[in-house]
Amino acid sequence: MELRKSASPETEVVLPDERAGEVKRLLVAQRLFEDTIPTAFAGSSVEVHVRDADEPLGTRELATRLTGYHGVLSLLTDRLDRSVLEANPQLEVISNVAVGFDNIDVPVARRLGITVTNTPDVLTETTADLTLGLMLAVARRLPEADGFVRAGSWTSWKLSPSLMGMDLYGRTLGLFGMGRIGRAVARRAVHGFGMRLLYASRSPLPAEQEGELGATRVDLDDLLSAADVVSLHAALTPETRHVLGPNQFAAMKPSAILVNTARGPLVDEAALAAALESGQIWGAGLDVFENEPEVDPRLLAVRERLVLAPHVGSATLDTRRRMADIAARDARAVLEGRAPAHPVQA
Ligand code: DGY
Numbered sequence: 001m002e003l004r005k006s007a008s009p010e011t012e013v014v015l016p017d018e019r020a021g022e023v024k025r026l027l028v029a030q031r032l033f034e035d036t037i038p039t040a041f042a043g044s045s046v047e048v049h050v051r052d053a054d055e056p057l058g059t060r061e062l063a064t065r066l067t068g069y070h071g072v073l074s075l076l077t078d079r080l081d082r083s084v085l086e087a088n089p090q091l092e093v094i095s096n097v098a099v100g101f102d103n104i105d106v107p108v109a110r111r112l113g114i115t116v117t118n119t120p121d122v123l124t125e126t127t128a129d130l131t132l133g134l135m136l137a138v139a140r141r142l143p144e145a146d147g148f149v150r151a152g153s154w155t156s157w158k159l160s161p162s163l164m165g166m167d168l169y170g171r172t173l174g175l176f177g178m179g180r181i182g183r184a185v186a187r188r189a190v191h192g193f194g195m196r197l198l199y200a201s202r203s204p205l206p207a208e209q210e211g212e213l214g215a216t217r218v219d220l221d222d223l224l225s226a227a228d229v230v231s232l233h234a235a236l237t238p239e240t241r242h243v244l245g246p247n248q249f250a251a252m253k254p255s256a257i258l259v260n261t262a263r264g265p266l267v268d269e270a271a272l273a274a275a276l277e278s279g280q281i282w283g284a285g286l287d288v289f290e291n292e293p294e295v296d297p298r299l300l301a302v303r304e305r306l307v308l309a310p311h312v313g314s315a316t317l318d319t320r321r322r323m324a325d326i327a328a329r330d331a332r333a334v335l336e337g338r339a340p341a342h343p344v345q346a
Contacts, residue, residue, distance in 0.1 A: 024070040025068060026069065026073060027051065027072045028073045046071075046332055057078070063088065069091065071093040071095065072091065075098065076098040081105050085108045091112070099181075101118050101344055117344060120342060127261055134259050138259070138285040148163060171196070171228035172195065172228050173190075174218075179234075190213050195229070197216070198218050198227060199215055200217070225251050229259065230258050231259040231261070232267070241265050242265065243267075244266060244271070249271055249272065249281055258285075273301075283304075287310075288311050289311075
């Protein structure tokens with residue numbers, strides 16, 4: 001297999017090893033790891049074009065750029081909405097390098113016969129680790145503690161320092177969404193941190209898992225009023241958009257922490273900023289935002305008990321490499337007429 005720069009400064013082309021019959025073309029919408037495509041497409045007759053860029057194209061540009069392609073390997077910042085898909089009904093596959101696929105209009109893809117794939121499982125434990133990391137960082141005020149030491153403000157050990165935190169041990173964790181990541185968070189919180197567990201989700205856990213975790217399924221209102229830490233693990237859908245807004249923050253304990261490593265628009269960010277400012281809730285740890293990469297200035301202005309991260313839930317090298325590899329292999333499978341390992345069922 002040959003890897004070379006194409007005439008377009010943005011595009012590298014992996015030439016097919018063999019050209020038998022119609023050559024299928026795949027656009028990789030943004031840069032991956034250098035060896036992902038050569039490894040996943042070794043021996044394939046698929047022609048792969050890699051956009052040598054780390055920024056998404058706008059929808060108009062993407063719609064035009066996809067002309068003549070049979071597949072696209074997308075990141076979650078690539079918006080494959082109705083306009084893009086209807087302009088490209090020749091697409092056979094959209095392979096998303098993410099477990100979430102709210103950047104893709106899946107019903108339209110289905111109507112047009114385009115297979116959509118995602119990357120579940122491989123990022124579950126990594127994202128659960130970051131969720132617990134955010135819980136601890138907020139509860140024990142780690143960024144503030146770090147800033148305090150670096151600023152030279154630490155003059156003596158005090159029994160009652162300004163940076164008093166909150167224990168997680170023995171507290172009640174409320175999980176909204178109990179899919180793979182929710183369950184991985186639950187295991188860590190219950191077995192590692194001795195937390196009690198409430199959850200709200202469309203379907204109940206099997207009885208033996210509920211028993212093993214000591215988990216109780218409740219509705220969201222009861223969860224919000226009882227939980228010390230609320231952590232979100234649901235997909236973004238029209239039903240879950242702004243599932244936490246002013247009324248929900250008003251129902252939470254003033255001592256509660258919110259953690260969101262799922263999708264930003266689950267939370268009404270303006271309402272969250274107001275809840276933090278007014279002390280309606282105690283703190284928050286956010287890895288995702290309503291209008292990424294923009295962050296509401298009212299949130300940026302909150303200096304205490306708010307920890308922000310730039311959507312890095314799955315960002316370890318091993319995990320991100322696996323995600324890219326799975327997506328590439330699934331795109332190849334569809335373009336070679338085989339069933340992908342991770343079709344989106346939604
Ligand atoms: C996903 O996969 O959906 C995460 O948001 C990024 O890894």
